Amino acid sequence: MRLTPGPGRDIDLDSVDLFDLDLYTSGDPHPIWDVMRVKAPLHHQVLPDGREFWSVTRYEDVCRVLGDHREFTSERGTVVTHLGQDDVAAGKLLTSTDPPRHTEVRRPIGAKLTARAVKSWEDRIRRSIVRFLEPALDGDTFDLAERALLLPAIVTGPLLGIPEKDWEELVQLTAMVTAPSDPHFQHGSEAATLAISHHELVTYVTEWVRRRRAAGGEDDSLLDHLMSVRAGDAPLTDEEIALDGYSILLGANVTTPHTVSGTVHALIERPEQFEKAQADLSLVPNLVEEGLRWTSAACNFMRYAVDDVQIGGGTIPAGGAVVAWIGSANRDESQFPDPHTFDITRSGAKRQVAFGFGPHFCIGAPLARMTLRIFFEELLQRFGPIELAGEPQHLRSYFIAGMTHLPIVAQKRQTP
Amino acid sequence: MESSQAAPSSAPVSLVQEIAELWGEHLNGREVGADDDFFALGGNSLTGIKIIDRVSQDYGVRLSVRDFYLAQTPARVAELIEQGRAAA
Numbered sequence: 322m323r324l325t326p327g328p329g330r331d332i333d334l335d336s337v338d339l340f341d342l343d344l345y346t347s348g349d350p351h352p353i354w355d356v357m358r359v360k361a362p363l364h365h366q367v368l369p370d371g372r373e374f375w376s377v378t379r380y381e382d383v384c385r386v387l388g389d390h391r392e393f394t395s396e397r398g399t400v401v402t403h404l405g406q407d408d409v410a411a412g413k414l415l416t417s418t419d420p421p422r423h424t425e426v427r428r429p430i431g432a433k434l435t436a437r438a439v440k441s442w443e444d445r446i447r448r449s450i451v452r453f454l455e456p457a458l459d460g461d462t463f464d465l466a467e468r469a470l471l472l473p474a475i476v477t478g479p480l481l482g483i484p485e486k487d488w489e490e491l492v493q494l495t496a497m498v499t500a501p502s503d504p505h506f507q508h509g510s511e512a513a514t515l516a517i518s519h520h521e522l523v524t525y526v527t528e529w530v531r532r533r534r535a536a537g538g539e540d541d542s543l544l545d546h547l548m549s550v551r552a553g554d555a556p557l558t559d560e561e562i563a564l565d566g567y568s569i570l571l572g573a574n575v576t577t578p579h580t581v582s583g584t585v586h587a588l589i590e591r592p593e594q595f596e597k598a599q600a601d602l603s604l605v606p607n608l609v610e611e612g613l614r615w616t617s618a619a620c621n622f623m624r625y626a627v628d629d630v631q632i633g634g635g636t637i638p639a640g641g642a643v644v645a646w647i648g649s650a651n652r653d654e655s656q657f658p659d660p661h662t663f664d665i666t667r668s669g670a671k672r673q674v675a676f677g678f679g680p681h682f683c684i685g686a687p688l689a690r691m692t693l694r695i696f697f698e699e700l701l702q703r704f705g706p707i708e709l710a711g712e713p714q715h716l717r718s719y720f721i722a723g724m725t726h727l728p729i730v731a732q733k734r735q736t737p
Numbered sequence: 738m739e740s741s742q743a744a745p746s747s748a749p750v751s752l753v754q755e756i757a758e759l760w761g762e763h764l765n766g767r768e769v770g771a772d773d774d775f776f777a778l779g780g781n782s783l784t785g786i787k788i789i790d791r792v793s794q795d796y797g798v799r800l801s802v803r804d805f806y807l808a809q810t811p812a813r814v815a816e817l818i819e820q821g822r823a824a825a
Contacts, residue, residue, distance in 0.1 A: 409783045512776035513806040519782035520802050 326351035354649035363633030380653035388679025393624035429550040466727035469578035482542025495574035503717035526566035576618040579723030584612030614673035617648040748815035757811040
């Protein structure tokens, strides 16, 4: 989807189709969300097959839906591609589990992913990023969006305990989960693509665990950690390990690349912002926050109303599905003045909710923040002006806002 | 549903029937026809993992994950098993 909205246009909210994949591949959702926040902060849509969902688009409402599990449960599924099918992994997969069990499992897993814990990986990640960036400076066209898909594997593969030979396949599989209708990733129908990718990822972790157990000992990796954590006085079940391992792989792979590409694209379009950051690297942490806000790679998450609930000036009936549009919340004028202006010095950029909000706040956020900070520190120090070398292409997904192609040409920075 | 209306399967009717019953077991005991669609029946990857494991145990054929989901009906999955046996 376009991150810089095009010219305003007339929008008829009764006929808006938020599940229209073309809207995200080649269209422009921001002007629609702008109107929804003002005129229909609680929006209702019925799909041609009879499934229906409500949407919230305002910052406050998005935070409430994501943050309050008593009103909005995660246990019937949280990803819009599964709208209307109860989640088969409810109560077992951490993202599809409500507190108190959620808290019990999340705490010990999260202990290994705090800002302090991930700090020890900084040097290693920096070396990986420098290696990743080098080929972009050899003068040829470099497809950043395509290459960046592998970046999380390069960065987190070793931390997760995943051998390099498996990265490419895993990246392909996680991309299939997020964009089962994108021709880059599709295998047969959308349903078949989703089932193949879920199946192979869960099986991958199951096999990994089996080999690890057979080998014995510990290797200090994150997957190994999953096998040893105790939640509520018992280890995780094998099914929980497989599903949470899958979830961690997914979370690591499918969002950060798009924040990288989308933020670099924003800087290419605004050379003055690029120069400003180059002149003062202390701006990088805020540039990262603004990039997260701007790209909002996880475009939305879904919950189900537990009882009838009043929100956004309307009522969601008990059992209704509600989609919290993070991409819209991050452009809510009440929180972010001139929301469609990309500004690396924006005050309050850190209020962005790209990592979600509440109990399910992204468990990998500290690692993602550090990775993005290092990425832009290295990019800004090594690269002169960057230019587009072709049309960017957008991912065919209403769940992940991202790019499939961003061809760029860059020169080495002339050191002053 | 009338299985005779669909394209003829090269697999024996009895095998197709067994696979349909196996699917039924993993899909809340519902009635499954030879040409019913796995996903329309509510099948998903967790069901698929169990079915592929059972096929491997009962028939000695390890189905490819991709082939299984792209086949999508008991009749076509039975054909995959036949092919797997022939290749063995």
